[in-house]
Amino acid sequence: xxxxxxxxxxxxxxASQLAEKLGDKLVFIVDYAGQTIHIEPGxxxxxxxxxxxxxxxxxxxxxIARVQISSPPSYxxxxxxxxSDTGKxxxxxxxxxxxxxxxxxxxxxxxxxxxxxxxxxxxxxxDRIAQQKISAAKDRITLISKQIQSNISTHFDCNEGGMxxxxxxxxxxxxxxxxxxxxxxYTTDACIGCKKCENTCxxxxxxxxNGRPSWGENCTQCTACFHACPQNAIQYGHFTKGKKQYRLxxxxxxxx
Ligand SMILES: Cc1cc2nc3c(=O)[nH]c(=O)nc-3n(C[C@H](O)[C@H](O)[C@H](O)COP(=O)(O)O)c2cc1C
Numbered sequence: 315x316x317x318x319x320x321x322x323x324x325x326x327x328x329a330s331q332l333a334e335k336l337g338d339k340l341v342f343i344v345d346y347a348g349q350t351i352h353i354e355p356g357x358x359x360x361x362x363x364x365x366x367x368x369x370x371x372x373x374x375x376x377x378i379a380r381v382q383i384s385s386p387p388s389y390x391x392x393x394x395x396x397x398s399d400t401g402k403x404x405x406x407x408x409x410x411x412x413x414x415x416x417x418x419x420x421x422x423x424x425x426x427x428x429x430x431x432x433x434x435x436x437x438x439x440x441d442r443i444a445q446q447k448i449s450a451a452k453d454r455i456t457l458i459s460k461q462i463q464s465n466i467s468t469h470f471d472c473n474e475g476g477m478x479x480x481x482x483x484x485x486x487x488x489x490x491x492x493x494x495x496x497x498x499x500y501t502t503d504a505c506i507g508c509k510k511c512e513n514t515c516x517x518x519x520x521x522x523x524n525g526r527p528s529w530g531e532n533c534t535q536c537t538a539c540f541h542a543c544p545q546n547a548i549q550y551g552h553f554t555k556g557k558k559q560y561r562l563x564x565x566x567x568x569x570x
Contacts, residue, residue: 315339315353317346317381318362319374321516321536323562324395324426328455329362332393335459336360343377344517350382358389358462361407365394365423366535367489368401368481370410373517373534378410391420391462395451397428397439399475401482419465422458423472424451429537431557432493432550438560448562496529498551499539505547514542 316338320326326342333340338360341351353359363374370392392407394400400423408418427444430436439447461469475481496519507525519532520539527539527548540548541559549555 316360322429359387361392365396369486395426401478404470420469496533504545511539
């Protein structure tokens with residue numbers, strides 16, 4: 315079984331590719347309503363998610379803390395997607411798994427096109443870079459699925475990057491504390507009230523009323539609404555002005 319979260323679609327695509335290669339079932343964690351999930355004895359469990367500020371998204375760590383499963387998994391792995399680097403995600407993720415009395419056997423990062431635009435200095439990748447990342451990701455998913463099938467153990471293959479400890483244990487808590495607010499989101503006059511944002515938000519945090527979206531208290535900062543808007547009418551404070559959108563379409567990557 316693969317538990318996954320995805321904002322803009324990169325991690326959903328990776329999760330579906332892995333599920334196909336491993337013959338495993340996919341569960342989108344937002345759909346989890348608290349029931350006990352049946353795990354066959356000897357079944358492996360995977361977690362697939364994007365990196366948010368050099369750590370797994372809070373929504374994924376909260377899910378790990380509360381998910382109820384019928385029997386302890388025999389093998390646990392994670393695959394995270396990131397623009398470039400994960401910080402100390404392997405260590406942090408393993409600690410959260412251990413807090414449940416389980417053990418994380420392996421973990422991988424896959425570089426995918428960057429989706430983070432809600433801060434100065436951050437923007438989507440150029441088309442050529444995005445395409446190179448997708449192409450390399452396909453081979454990497456094949457390699458990862460083979461290693462998982464071989465039950466490889468104590469194997470963590472993530473690009474942690476520089477100042478990893480500082481980013482994960484100092485910056486990430488500040489990000490979770492101060493940057494998850496949806497308050498800076500607004501629409502320009504270009505908004506046509508099409509509800510694409512409402513339908514795209516993976517955590518159902520957007521509601522269109524009187525032809526305009528409003529954001530609730532449950533934002534993950536995934537920026538799916540910014541990228542999905544057909545009018546590019548969604549902005550986040552001054553941070554997103556003039557920035558390009560990103561869309562993953564199976565084999566085609568486009569920065570519109
Ligand atoms: C809020 C936010 C924070 C991010 N932080 C990082 C980061 O710390 N390191 C990194 O390499 N990429 C970072 N990214 C990029 C994403 O991890 C990457 O684009 C990922 O593939 C997006 O997956 P998704 O399409 O499933 O949401 C961030 C993206 C967002 C939206």
